[in-house]
Amino acid sequence: MSLRLARLGSRVFMWLCAFMTTNNHLCYVHVCCLFLFITSFVMQGYCPSRSAVAKFRAEAVYIEFMKQWNLGVYFSLRFQEIAGSLDSALLVPIQISHSDKGNSQHLTLNQSATLLECLMSCWREDVLVLSCSDKFLRLSLQLISRYSHWLSAGLAARKAGNTGSTPGSEWALSAVPDDFIYIIHDLNCLAERICGDFLGHVVELLSSSSSDVLDLVKQSILEGGASLKDLIPKVINSIIQTVVEKSVEDLKQLKGITATYRMTNKPLPVRHSPYVSGVLRPLKTLLEGERATAYLTRDIRDELVQGAALEITGRYYELAADLVSVARKTESSLQRIRQGAQRRAGASSDVSDNNVSDTDKICMQLFLDIQEYGRNLSALGVEAVKIPAFCSLWQVVAPMNRQNAISF
């Protein structure tokens, strides 16, 4: 009697399974529950002895059923569906998300919104199977790590200037610094949501687990959230790199100073050069942009400004020091030639009527320039004196009587 019932039950399930396979695997979890309910019914109520249970389990249909429809299969279907939807969101260029708009805590990029959506899916009532919760936890952590790999690979490609051997990072090459402001915002936001309501939801679902297990779950989710936050400095650096490259294009114009003063008899300069106004413009434009004003926190803005100022000043120092050193070398070789010519001509020295050399003029021009640059830095909230490269720059170009005190 019980065996017949079991056979009947199994056959019903075989039929249901076949139906589900051809129709919609999403309903599988319900079938599974029903199956578990009936098998326990059969075992507890209708199988009078242990041997009857063993017999039921040995039934070919039962074995076949378990093989075909075990939780592993169910999980791998879910895995493909959830991970697949994140993967396809990460394959397209950066996309602004329009869901949830108006909320200051909303995720700005479709990629980030998709990550959160996928994380939530893993723990949705109609998806999660509690006995597989370890697998769903692992999947959640994998989703976070896929997102973070997507971002790291993009940043690396940007740094290298090409996608190199990391396919899927093309998006980063076409991204502009403003896009990275969105990314910073999203990383902060994601970390907050993951360590906040997402963690709370998971812990609630697993509340019947032992406290050891719950601690591990909490720890791993918190680590996942923190790993996203850890990417922020790299993103800031990437923005800085782009800004610095643009600034350097303007800085390079200072090379023209040599041609302006070398053997041209121009008087000592009294005004800064036009190129100076371009040096900090890319940074200023970025900071005053709509995205930066809406999404950059005070701290991140400061980090960005200080970091960019440090790099730009370093490049400024290198270019200026190089220019001055070449000017000095040229000056001394010219002087040797002049002195040689005078000796041959037997003329008395008349060098004294020109006590301001071309190099002095070049240095004076640079000196005026870096003072303007220093004023522009301070308008952005950066104290030039605190930047070692600025002090070195000052020493290279300041006249003797201004060497000791940096002020402008």
Ligand SMILES: *[C@@H]1O[C@H](CO)[C@@H](O)[C@H](O)[C@H]1NC(C)=O
């Ligand atoms: C992301 O973009 C895709 C395609 O535009 C859209 O179908 C999907 O709903 C978006 N996801 C989110 C979370 O905004």
Ligand SMILES: *[C@@H]1O[C@H](CO)[C@@H](O)[C@H](O)[C@H]1NC(C)=O
């Ligand atoms: C630099 O400062 C001058 C005035 O001191 C200002 O006119 C100019 O716009 C500033 N440039 C930048 C890029 O901040």
Ligand SMILES: *[C@@H]1O[C@H](CO)[C@@H](O)[C@H](O)[C@H]1NC(C)=O
């Ligand atoms: C150049 O020499 C003259 C006279 O020797 C002096 O008055 C002047 O201050 C000097 N200029 C500089 C820049 O040293």
